[in-house]
Amino acid sequence: xxxxxxxxxxxxxxxxxxxxxxxxxxxxxxxxxxxxxxxxxxxxxxxxxxxxxxxxxxxxxxxxxxxxxxxxxxxxxxxxxxxxxxxxxxxxxxxxxxxxxxxxxxxxxxxxxxxxxxxxxxxxxxxxxxxxxxxxxxxxxxxxxxxxxxxxxxxxxxxxxxxxxxxxxxxxxxxxxxxxxxxxxxxxxxxxxxxxxxxxxxxxxxxxxxx
Numbered sequence: 001x002x003x004x005x006x007x008x009x010x011x012x013x014x015x016x017x018x019x020x021x022x023x024x025x026x027x028x029x030x031x032x033x034x035x036x037x038x039x040x041x042x043x044x045x046x047x048x049x050x051x052x053x054x055x056x057x058x059x060x061x062x063x064x065x066x067x068x069x070x071x072x073x074x075x076x077x078x079x080x081x082x083x084x085x086x087x088x089x090x091x092x093x094x095x096x097x098x099x100x101x102x103x104x105x106x107x108x109x110x111x112x113x114x115x116x117x118x119x120x121x122x123x124x125x126x127x128x129x130x131x132x133x134x135x136x137x138x139x140x141x142x143x144x145x146x147x148x149x150x151x152x153x154x155x156x157x158x159x160x161x162x163x164x165x166x167x168x169x170x171x172x173x174x175x176x177x178x179x180x181x182x183x184x185x186x187x188x189x190x191x192x193x194x195x196x197x198x199x200x201x202x203x204x205x206x207x208x209x210x211x
Contacts (some may be wrong), residue, residue: 001135002163003029003209006047007038007073008183013206016047020166021069022139022184025053026062028128029112034061034077035126036139039069041076047205055080055118062115064139064163065123066091069184088118088179116151119143125163127152133178135211138163140185146173160211162203171195181209 005012007023009129021039025032025048038044048055060083064070074085078096085097101109103124105117120143128135134156138148145161145168152158159192161177164184166193171192174180180196182189193200200211 001026001130001211003027003057003135003137003211004051004053005183005203005205005207005209006051006053007036007044008203008207009185009207010183010202010204011206012202012204013051015050016205017043018205019043020184021072023070023073024137024162025058026126026137028130029110031113032057032059033112033113033126034058035137036064036070037061037073037077039071039072044073051157051206058083060109061097062109063087063091064125064128065142067140068094070139086115086124086209088122088124090118090121105176106151114155116148119147119151125152127155129156130211133157133159135160135162135179138165140164140166141168142166144164146170148171159200162209165192177209179209181207 004025011018023038024035082098084099086101089102103115112129116125126137138150160179162181165186180200181203
């Protein structure tokens, strides 16, 4: 699988704009899924263009939760290509997509690609199973990292966590992971990398993670 961070508070690729928010392109199981859409559609589109990623290449969109910094670019992308959108069941707004799939419970949305379902009435995370292990992509982790990892463990042994870890300080919860990339709203990014130098990596717009 390949994960390209398109939108983040920091920019690893100096050509790209940084802004408060998160979006990533997930390439797995033959699908190209846009995970969240950042805060501003224009920034998302410009960053995608600089990375050579066309909106036309997007198969589907997965929205983690209904906060402005994760849904702000949604309409801009859908204007280009009105694909299917997976949303947590707490989203009430009308999404002008080809199809909107509301997920309250855990579900396999494609072969080896899963939603945790809506956790604590706010957020879903994406889980990708590969070689018997599960990588988790989270928007902000509002339900708590331990809650998300517990839900992911129902799919298989969790090996990676990528995304925003809002309010996170439960360091033992990630101690057994093979890879951690804390992005966006994570308060203790530097401490995570200091505590886990072998497994924790920096994120930022332009970061490409291949697992």
